[in-house]
Amino acid sequence: MQKLIKMVTLSLVLSLAGGCSYLGVYKRDLPQGNLVTQEMVAQLEPGMTREQVKFVMGSPLLEAPFSANQWDYLYRLDEAYGDVEQRRVTLTFANDRLVNITTEGDLASDIELPSVEGVGPAPAGAGPEDSALSPEAERPGTPTSVP
Template structure:
């Protein structure tokens, strides 16, 4: 009887070999298909670029503020024109998800004698 047990260990049957080789392949196939199926369910986060200005910050902006005060409040402008250093441009864009439309807002600040004189653009509080 012990001889039979050793024979099955040393020379396994064809059925045992087929079962041993197919199981890992089937498992790998199922895992691979699950990964492919779930990869389309990923969350696409918003992409924000530029100067994001909060409504409360925008409400603090006042005519007559110095350049330093404005920069402290809003941050560094996206663009300062080399030929018109008294014009500062703040630009903000956001893309909702990977294929969403890009929403863009801009604001131009004008200075005279280091004091804020004009505020123009489509930044809205909120």
């Protein structure tokens, strides 16, 4: 009986100690907000209408709560094993025309966004087995040419 108690205690201690070990935690980059690039800001010109600005920049992330004359485009990238990059573009309007552009952060640096290819299920008809057969080979009774 004492041997059984020792065995159970040892098993319990080993399993608890194994759960406390640090093997590392998977982290991933966390992008938030509107991606703003130098090319987008370079297309902006004073005098543009709000619709023209929306065409170039997209919808703003924030509109000033007490004044509809200021739009803010914010972007923050929290890199998994690195730094946090923040960008901000503030656009000011007067009489529905762009009058001022203020930028913060390094808009000129490139940001590598992860590709979404291979994430999630493949759409119907996009699997490798679907592309292997041509439409002629799928129909029974259709002669196929053999080289």
